[in-house]
Amino acid sequence: METQSPESPLLSLVEQIKQAALQEQTQTLAPGSNPSTSPAPSHFQLLGLIDKLRLAVETPTETVLRLIYQPPQNAALRTVMDLGIFPLLMANGKRGVSAVELAERTGAERGLVVRLMRVITALGLCASPEFELYFANDKTPVLTQPIGRDGIPCIYDLTLPTLSQLPTYFREHSYLTPKEYSKSPMQWAVGQSQFEWLAAHKPRQALFNSYMASRRHGKPAWFDVYPVERLTDGVREHPEAVFLVDVGGNQGHDLVRFHDSFPDVKGQLVLQDLPKVVNKAPVGDGDGGRIVSMGYSFLDPQPVKGARAYYFRAIFHDWPDHICRKILVNTVSAMDPTYSRIIISDFVLPDTDVPLFQASLDIQMMSIGSGVERSERQWREMLDEAGLEITGIWCDNPGMESVIEAVRRGSAATAAAAAAAA
Ligand SMILES: C[S@@+](CC[C@H](N)C(=O)[O-])C[C@H]1O[C@@H](n2cnc3c(N)ncnc32)[C@H](O)[C@@H]1O
Structure with a gap:
């Protein structure tokens, strides 16, 4: 197997990540620091470097395939939110919940639950260390709190119908930047722009209000x-x-x-x-x-x-x-x-x-x-x-x-x- 010299771009990136991680650890352990309310600048630097590392490791084909298959991930997540699976995982802590039990509790077919939960597990939003058994992990709680619970369905429902039509919108509008609120791509695709749509869809407006209030939790004001x-x-x-x-x-x-x-x-x-x-x-x-x-x-x-x-x-x-x-x-x-x-x-x-x-x-x-x-x-x-x-x-x-x-x-x-x- 070919080994890379320490000067290779890949290893240099890994070294930068190591340094940024050490800096992040020092900053988050500093007295008075609260990473959940005020992430250190090194946090964003570290995330940026990790993104660069992934791109450096992926082949171009892998990058393209990762991008192509993002929409089914969002759709699976939106469906799992509808089924109320994350609160069930939270409620069953260390015991975990089987696919059979999730099917019984949600009314969804077991085989469908398994297929959806494969995506959710691969996204890192829960753990599945045993066959068809699912556990909450450290990301699961946020999916039961307003930012995830309300933000995910609200933004999906508000934006996806338009985003799926956006290339067609631009094809039909000479690739010009939309400049009128009342002639937005959303108006063209679904007949209303953001605020009229929210006003006409009261449950979504309630989700939107909750999401607005929650999305700055844990961040500086x-x-x-x-x-x-x-x-x-x-x-x-x-x-x-x-x-x-x-x-x-x-x-x-x-x-x-x-x-x-x-x-x-x-x-x-x-x-x-x-x-x-x-x-x-x-x-x-x-x-x-x-x-x-x-x-x-x-x-x-x-x-x-x-x-x-x-x-x-x-x-x-x-x-x-x-x-x-x-x-x-x-x-x-x-x-x-x-x-x-x-x-x-x-x-x-x-x-x-x-x-x-x-x-x-x-x-x-x-x-x-x-x-x-x-x-x-x-x-x-x-x-x-x-x-x-x-x-x-x-x-x-x-x-x-x-x-x-x-x-x-x-x-x-x-x-x-x-x-x-x-
Ligand atoms: C993206 S939200 C931001 C809400 C809040 N400032 C925040 O950051 O959480 C935009 C807000 O503008 C309000 N809004 C929309 N059109 C408005 C108008 N014509 N006059 C006053 N508020 C309006 C919406 O109801 C919504 O609460």
């Missing part, structure tokens, strides 16, 4: 990345003063998290989203009435004037540029030029080596509403066109969303914010 004293210093304290408006804040999970972390910040916290979404928002309990919810469409002028900050998380990536500009201009009209800031939490794509997750999300957002994941240049251009100026971008991890702060262009706050950043 915007205020862990952004220096909040830029907002709390010099804050106005009169009774009607609004500190933070979470625009498109879904059911208020981010505002609740902010309030829990900064209970003493002066001023109201306002949650805004479409009336149907915000009406059932579980905010108000235990926050001393500080969180006020308000049905509002950000396609209309912002009714809350002069807040300290207007916060948008994962909003602009849903929309094409011209709608984003409209949302921004609607907000600018309410901003106090010397006091208010816009805070955006979204991905800022690097110019090269865009992580696969972010590149894939861009295609998804384009498909379901002509949305876009943007680079720093695209953010700067878009905000500039809406009369805004970026005063800082914070990101402590290449795998995470950035926090962008912007003020009205030429406003006094520009100078103040720039001075504070210096």
Whole structure:
């Protein structure tokens, strides 16, 4: 058998992985570190190197075959979620669950269970050390928690019908980037774009809301990345003063998290989203009435004037540029030029080596509403066109969303914010 010299690219990659793994271990063992809430930067570096190693080891044919057979994996996982198999594995801990028992408990044919569970086991989502016997492993719990339990069916059902038609859409649309929300590939494929579809499919809307609230669990919040004293210093304290408006804040999970972390910040916290979404928002309990919810469409002028900050998380990536500009201009009209800031939490794509997750999300957002994941240049251009100026971008991890702060262009706050950043 041919041996590789220590200088071979493969072994050099293995050595880099070893070094990154040692760094990850050191960082995660450091006092005060909590890898489940704040993964170290080395974590993303390590994952990137592992991806490179796989590509280096795979033959080109193996790479192609791996890609070709991704859709059946997603379909098998979606079906297993429907059957409620993961909670059964969790409930039966060390005893495990046989295919016969899974068939009895789910009503599915045993032979089908076996075929689905082969995929699930190979994906590493459970263990099957004995013939037709399945055990939960360390990945199984997350599939019974909101991010997996609700996120997997919601995103599958929301996106797959369109994604399966995307090549046809482009063939029929001259390979032009979709630029209208109301003419998105999803509108063409299923007759509605993202938010209308969710509103018309109430169980999916409930899954979506739960997924939105859960997908940042175990990750830093915007205020862990952004220096909040830029907002709390010099804050106005009169009774009607609004500190933070979470625009498109879904059911208020981010505002609740902010309030829990900064209970003493002066001023109201306002949650805004479409009336149907915000009406059932579980905010108000235990926050001393500080969180006020308000049905509002950000396609209309912002009714809350002069807040300290207007916060948008994962909003602009849903929309094409011209709608984003409209949302921004609607907000600018309410901003106090010397006091208010816009805070955006979204991905800022690097110019090269865009992580696969972010590149894939861009295609998804384009498909379901002509949305876009943007680079720093695209953010700067878009905000500039809406009369805004970026005063800082914070990101402590290449795998995470950035926090962008912007003020009205030429406003006094520009100078103040720039001075504070210096
Ligand atoms: C991707 S979710 C982000 C939710 C939340 N900001 C988060 O990051 O978890 C987009 C949100 O925008 C809301 N939305 C959609 N159209 C809206 C509109 N015209 N006005 C206000 N909110 C809207 C949706 O209901 C949804 O809650």
